[in-house]
Amino acid sequence: MGENRLIASMREQVAGRMAGYAHAREEAGLPPEDVEQRRQVVRRLLAEEFHAYAAAELGAGRPALEVAEEQRIEQAVLDALFGMGPLELLLADERVENIAVNGADTVWVRYADGSKRQAAPLAASDAELTDLVRQIAARAGLEERRFDRAVPRLNICLPDGSRLFAVMAVTGRVSLSIRRHRFRAATLADLVRLGVCDESMADFLGALVRARRNVIVAGGTNVGKTTVLRALASAIPAGERLVTIEDTFELGLEADRATHPDVVAMQAREANVEGEGAIDQAELVRWGLRMSPDRVIVGEIRGSEVVPMCNAMSQGNDGSLSTIHASTSRGVFTKLAAYAAQAPERLTLEATNLLVASAVNFVVHLGWAADGRRVIDSVREIVDADGPQIMSNEVYRPGADGRAVPAAPLRGETLADLLAVGMREPVVRDPFWGSP
Secondary structure (H helix, E strand, C coil): CCHHHHHHHHHHHHHHHHHHHHHHHHHCCCCCCCHHHHHHHHHHHHHHHHHHHHHHHHHCCCCCCCHHHHHHHHHHHHHHHHCCCCHHHHHHCCCEEEEEEECCCCEEEEECCCCEEEECCCCCCHHHHHHHHHHHHHHHCCCCCCCCCCCCEEEEECCCCCEEEEECCCCCCCEEEEECCCCCCCCHHHHHHCCCCCHHHHHHHHHHHHCCCCEEEEECCCCCHHHHHHHHHCCCCCCCCEEEEECCCCCCHHHCCCCCCCEEEEECECCCCCCCCCECHHHHHHHHHCCCCCEEEECCCCCCCHHHHHHHHHCCCCCCEEEEECCCCCHHHHHHHHHHHHCCCCCCHHHHHHHHHHHCCEEEEEEECCCCCEEEEEEEEEEEEECCEEEEEEEEEECCCCCEEECCCCCHHHHHHHHHCCCCCCCCCCHHHCCC
16 A cells, blocks of 8 residues: 555544544543643554554565654644644544534534534634634645635635635634535435435436536535535536536545546635735636536536526536525526626626526425435426526425425426436326326
8 A cells, every 4th residue: 555545544544533532532521632632642543553554464464664654654644633623523523514613612513413512612712713724724725815804704625625614803703614525426326325315316317417408406505505416417427528616626526537537626716915816706617618628517606607607508518517505496596697687797687587598407406304304305497488587397396295206297308308318217107207
């Protein structure tokens, strides 16, 4: 095993054991340890890992590590684990979904099962917490990311793919929020396993991607839009060239070289210290179209990029994907119109609707089921635009338990295209599938 792979493996093993160790202490009512105590525990766990590795290597007839190699690996693991201080332990816990920090000594953690509890302080003071955030930014950023009174907000992607947003000066205390992405390489099968949709829906969604339909994934905050977008992207043939455009790197499609070998990942850039050099998503969409993409994927539509994105979808880059915040599937059209009205093009409502109707084929909406699970609850097929209205058919609608159930039939042309790319035809017909 190469040294870099061994470092990554050791870090993962030790971080996981440390998370379990910290949780056991918390359950036992023991006080949290300080940084030096945690460092000593990590060294002990590393020594155990080195011992196990040496035994395995010698048993296989290979030489054990040299002392200098062990020292390099130990230092690399310590640097990785303590580069983000006490946050590292929380991020190593697979059960943690979101972390909210309202000052150095007020830390709340929400777990994947929906439970919430207060965690140990992250720092001795807000000033120390500010320094920690700056250190994290220095390690994570591709370019300068300031965090001070002049620039009191910070939005970055952490090494594990989590997104950190921090604010200061405009709040009473330094505050930050970390949103975990627990499924970095999601597939449609994963959505079924997680209960987001059933196998029939997953088959339908995969067919939409293979048939090159333009899809927008919608829903509220923290409902799983990015995970569903990754799952849809997993159905894209490996030979296609993708350009992803994000405000902050989150999708990570370029990291999965087996599934997506040809990806250009682009991230918006904030202004520098002199207030110059900012590049927004709208500009990146225009740049992306010059890079010969088969599909353009915008992580989240949140402003003026809606116009170039729709232009991309309607001028040959079929099969493009994006997400948007919206409380209902029908509400997506209102959000798109509002963003278009604020864009430099200043499109009228009628012009926006014509553009959206010619660009977007389907809206997939996520919500919450009665049992508290994230689920797909609605799917709309866009048909046309009529003045101030976008005409659509809700082919899946929320059922009694909040999960999507078949509703209006697909258009005949759409159904034929989906069946042509391998969508399974149900044995028993129902109104969703149209007439035989």
